[in-house]
Amino acid sequence: MEFFELLRHRRTVRQFTADAVPQDVVVKIVQAGLTAPSPNDSHPWKIVAIRNQSVLREMRGAVEKKLDGLFPKVSGEKKVSFDKVKTFSTIFAQAPLVLAVLTRSYRAVVDELLEGSVLTHDQINVLRKNPDVQATGALVQNMLLAATELGYGAVWVSGALVASEQIDGLLKGGEYKVQTLVALGKPAVTPQPRPTPEVKEYLQTLD
Numbered sequence: 001m002e003f004f005e006l007l008r009h010r011r012t013v014r015q016f017t018a019d020a021v022p023q024d025v026v027v028k029i030v031q032a033g034l035t036a037p038s039p040n041d042s043h044p045w046k047i048v049a050i051r052n053q054s055v056l057r058e059m060r061g062a063v064e065k066k067l068d069g070l071f072p073k074v075s076g077e078k079k080v081s082f083d084k085v086k087t088f089s090t091i092f093a094q095a096p097l098v099l100a101v102l103t104r105s106y107r108a109v110v111d112e113l114l115e116g117s118v119l120t121h122d123q124i125n126v127l128r129k130n131p132d133v134q135a136t137g138a139l140v141q142n143m144l145l146a147a148t149e150l151g152y153g154a155v156w157v158s159g160a161l162v163a164s165e166q167i168d169g170l171l172k173g174g175e176y177k178v179q180t181l182v183a184l185g186k187p188a189v190t191p192q193p194r195p196t197p198e199v200k201e202y203l204q205t206l207d
Contacts, residue, residue, distance in 0.1 A: 001149055008193040010145055013153025014091050016185030020051070021097040025150055029184070030099070032146035036138035039131040042106035045139060046176040050098040055170060060093035062166035063159070070162065089159030095183035100167070101140060102176035106132055136179050143182060153187035156180065 030047050067086055074082040092098045147154045167178045
């Protein structure tokens with residue numbers, strides 16, 4: 001697919017068939033992700049491909065329990081919003097495959113200047129607007145585009161991360177901690193191309 005056409009065809013997919021995602025497809029999608037830029041070319045990632053439905057159910061249960069604990073007194077009209085949040089946060093469990101993107105701390109060139117400084121690695125990372133998180137976004141976008149090119153659909157899930165500690169416990173990634181989830185599968189419904197927003201509403205040029 002031509003690149004700009006591919007961008008328009010990349011849509012969020014939340015309904016999947018039961019068809020498995022072949023391992024060679026998973027490898028291609030992850031390879032596409034790993035071409036993304038990262039701070040100091042550190043590639044601070046590990047991607048865990050989860051097919052095990054028991055693990056996915058445990059992850060979903062952990063997210064539901066966490067949300068119930070965070071919002072214990074939701075009622076009335078707000079219950080509708082809460083149910084929607086819970087649905088979107090656990091939608092990954094309906095996919096035949098979930099790619100959990102885990103990250104670890106990385107060492108940047110600026111870290112060499114921190115000895116004797118009042119700043120820690122984490123503090124300088126925040127000041128730099130978390131370049132490792134930015135890089136992970138680029139990795140995920142590459143994977144989403146690769147999935148679209150290969151005829152698969154995906155949904156990028158952030159709501160589930162309220163239970164990131166519990167998910168880390170299930171995935172046992174050690175120094176690698178879950179940063180985000182991507183649910184993958186064959187779309188149950190063919191998504192329509194994305195309308196292109198008016199650039200003039202978003203672009204400002206300083207000459």
